[in-house]
Amino acid sequence: MIKLNHVQKKYPDFSMDCSLTVYPGMITGLIGANGEGKSTTFKLILGLIGKEAGEMEVLGKKRECSNDGKQPEKEILQQTGVVLAETGFGSYFTIHDIIPFLEDLYPEFEKDKFLQYCEEYKLPMNKKIKEFSTGMKRKLQIFAAITHKAKLLLLDEPTSGLDVVAREQMLTLLREYMETEGRAILISSHLSGDLETFCDDIYLIQKGTITFHEEMDRLLDAYGLLKVSDEVYKKMDKSHIICRKKENFGWSCLTDQKAYYQMHNPEIVIEKGSVDELILLMAGGERI
Numbered sequence: 001m002i003k004l005n006h007v008q009k010k011y012p013d014f015s016m017d018c019s020l021t022v023y024p025g026m027i028t029g030l031i032g033a034n035g036e037g038k039s040t041t042f043k044l045i046l047g048l049i050g051k052e053a054g055e056m057e058v059l060g061k062k063r064e065c066s067n068d069g070k071q072p073e074k075e076i077l078q079q080t081g082v083v084l085a086e087t088g089f090g091s092y093f094t095i096h097d098i099i100p101f102l103e104d105l106y107p108e109f110e111k112d113k114f115l116q117y118c119e120e121y122k123l124p125m126n127k128k129i130k131e132f133s134t135g136m137k138r139k140l141q142i143f144a145a146i147t148h149k150a151k152l153l154l155l156d157e158p159t160s161g162l163d164v165v166a167r168e169q170m171l172t173l174l175r176e177y178m179e180t181e182g183r184a185i186l187i188s189s190h191l192s193g194d195l196e197t198f199c200d201d202i203y204l205i206q207k208g209t210i211t212f213h214e215e216m217d218r219l220l221d222a223y224g225l226l227k228v229s230d231e232v233y234k235k236m237d238k239s240h241i242i243c244r245k246k247e248n249f250g251w252s253c254l255t256d257q258k259a260y261y262q263m264h265n266p267e268i269v270i271e272k273g274s275v276d277e278l279i280l281l282m283a284g285g286e287r288i
């Protein structure tokens with residue numbers, strides 16, 4: 001669905017060199033702290049900004065280098081559902097006002113379904129979108145993204161600004177979207193529990209580069225956090241430790257072979273660790 005191979009983009013203070021793949025049938029998560037390049041990745045995929053080098057394929061089509069400021073190709077827009085930081089809708093419009101635009105842009109726009117979501121989740125139909133709360137704007141973007149039979153959703157922090165209940169509701173709608181075969185989602189988030197139960201595949205982006213990639217099942221099954229004293233650390237086999245971090249008590253170590261240590265070092269406490277904890281260690285620890 002998407003293949004980026006060393007796609008490069010340079011800003012005065014930022015350099016991106018990003019490689020990732022999004023497969024059909026899968027939800028792929030892009031995790032990163034503020035300013036690490038998540039939005040830039042989405043803009044490159046959509047053609048909102050041009051890449052300077054590297055290969056990029058989106059929905060089976062190679063995309064060449066282009067100039068910044070270009071409008072995304074209509075074909076790509078029609079086949080994708082997009083949630084970006086900005087609403088993308090003229091803020092002086094109401095929901096009723098934007099329906100003709102959605103009908104015009106998306107040949108397969110499912111108006112009834114869209115209106116049903118707006119009603120069910122209580123979006124005000126006659127209020128200007130600029131007067132919507134952040135959460136209302138997010139919901140509106142998500143409803144527009146999932147109601148035109150898009151093959152691919154590009155969701156840049158779609159849950160930011162949503163309360164816990166709304167977040168779960170929106171993730172449920174996105175799971176329902178994925179029930180149709182052949183669809184895919186690329187979704188970004190800051191470190192947050194959001195993606196733990198949602199994604200099949202996870203990428204960590206740091207300073208514009210992918211520094212970690214793993215299938216979520218493997219991350220949850222095989223990875224673990226070893227918390228050991230200096231003494232134990234000195235003696236233990238470190239061949240399956242990916243990274244380490246000095247702590248007051250000794251060392252926190254991340255392994256991708258939890259079972260190895262469970263078998264060979266039963267005395268060591270191995271925490272399962274949330275995805276956030278594992279990735280935080282990956283991001284802040286020292287690779288070995």
Ligand SMILES: Nc1ncnc2c1ncn2[C@@H]1O[C@H](COP(=O)(O)OP(=O)(O)OP(=O)(O)O)[C@@H](O)[C@H]1O
Pocket residue numbers: 011012013014032033034035036037038039040041190
């Ligand atoms: N138009 C631009 N001109 C110059 N620098 C830019 C531009 N757009 C983004 N950047 C820089 O590129 C870097 C990555 O920004 P990006 O918006 O992709 O980060 P992000 O991971 O989405 O962050 P956040 O979580 O805060 O949204 C930042 O250092 C940002 O200042």
